Amino acid sequence: MLLTRLKAGGPAIAKQGILIAFIVFMIVFALMSDRFLTTANIMSVFRQATIIGVIALGVTIVVIGGNLDLSVGSMLSFATVLVVDLHDKIGPELAIPVMVAATLCLGAINGFLIGILRLNSLIVTLGMLSAIQGLVLIYSGGQNVDIADQSGTWFAIFGRGAIFGIATPIIIFLGLALIFHVIMTTMPFGRRVHAVGGNPTASVFSGIPRSRIVFMTYLISALCVAVAAIILGSRVMGSQNNVGQGYELQVLAAVILGGTSLLGGSGSILRTVLGVLMLAFIQNGLILMGQPYYTQWLVTWAVIIIAVWLDVAAKRGRLFSPIA
């Protein structure tokens, strides 16, 4: 078996199923379209991926901690509508902190219910998904919100600006990814999240404040949503009420594609970045090849299944296994 040999030859390579799949896809697309591997296109896809990407960073941490966060989609709608609406009312310098604080409150509610009260995260965040959407509709009265002076505001920098020729959202995304990677791999907090997700009971007996750790993961998730909302609001200069609808599933797809275990306890920020980029490049590549949208849905699904399978197979050391 190829994989068995791969594993025997170098366990390090075998673990990188997602990376190998990513490279294979890039090569296939590059052969199919001469526009694919141009700097302009790569930058454009990177920039498109940042909104899903930033949220996926936070959700990765939640999932490593053994929970789910399905509320990020409507939380994104909430945060974007709020920051865009307040932009014209109180100015961007106040709108941003107010929106971040409000979004953190929503994260704290999630964290309280799941971390402190120990309720099931699937049920809580699924409920929050519709509750927050309701909140958005009450706030906006169903109206779309827009920024009147689109060319004059410095708020444009987050979604449309560039620093040293690199688009700001890319810098924000990669910067956050690096910070969270360091936190999760080298700092006590990261180890505790892994411990809580891997074996909650053992972690409590080891003196880890499980409730507080879980609470923190939801705050981080909400913070990431707030950052994504700033990028989204600045890029679009307006917002619909349901702008984030369905994003929670794209985010989760990217996290799973990155090999983070839904059972908690293991996962990696950097591989989530790969998962995010892979989904974005697939969508982009298929449009460049002129494929209709339903092909994109099918291919995306197939890629997730294959990547997850390869990942599991690499861990087991064989493609088919009677035991997990």
Place this chain on the structure above:
Amino acid sequence: MRNSMRLMLATCGTVALASAAPADTIRIGITQNNVGIDSYQTTYERAFIEAADANDDVEVIVLDAGGDVARQISQMQDLIQQDVDAIIIWPTDGQALVPAVRNAHREGIPVIVTNSNIAEAGMDFIAAFSGPNNIQQGIYSAEMMCEALDGEGQIVQITGMPGYTTAIERQQGFDDRLAELCPDVVQLDIQPGDWNRERAQRTMETFLTRFDDIDGVYSGDDNMGVGALNAAIDAGRAEGMVFIGATNFAVGYDAMERGEYWGSVYQSPVDDARAALQTALDVLAGEDVPKLNYFDTPKITQENMHEFDRPVF
């Protein structure tokens, strides 16, 4: 009893209360699709209630399904139970609501479908449809595109959510009319923007990478059209590119005023709501009402835009 009924209704949706009326008033129940999800539907509801309030002979029971098919079916049953004179429905799903509409028809209550039509199988059970003609809107957009490009050029199309009747009909009207009216306008590709501005912006960015030469963009509504415009401006390629949309939004109206957006189709939720109520009243008055009643959705361009109010959504 009446109060508790109202209380019950209030819990399952939005309720507008007309004052207790004498027996000969006309009682009309409406179950809407999803008020609050967008400003079109919010404005529609407000306009509907205002129109009903203005007419002393009419009492309306206003319900909202919140986008939920099951809830809308039970709202239909509630309205049948209350024996209203007519039911207006904005279907959450054109197919799934057919049996509920048939029930009302069997009970002798005329059903008027508003905004987006019921499936073909249900057409026999409704008294009338009232709403915009989305195929005609697509035709209008194609005609504007032809005119703006002088019958020659390369365009891309960004459609609404795949599977939505409105999206399908607009695309169909546009594609057919474009091919017929100016065969020299080539459609390079058609991709969905899901009624979402950010998604449309992404789609357009990829189009801009893929095609060096894009003369025009047709979007299924202005919200997506402005997303496409944003992408083109960002890439420095908006100059001379023709943007045509549908369902004129305030952002589209403003972009038109700045000269960045060529034209769209003006669809007023106020006209939509008034037309629905009027159609119901005509049906009840025993007039010979055609099955399909379209209210006017004219072309709006930079030239004639000041004849129209800035859209409220």
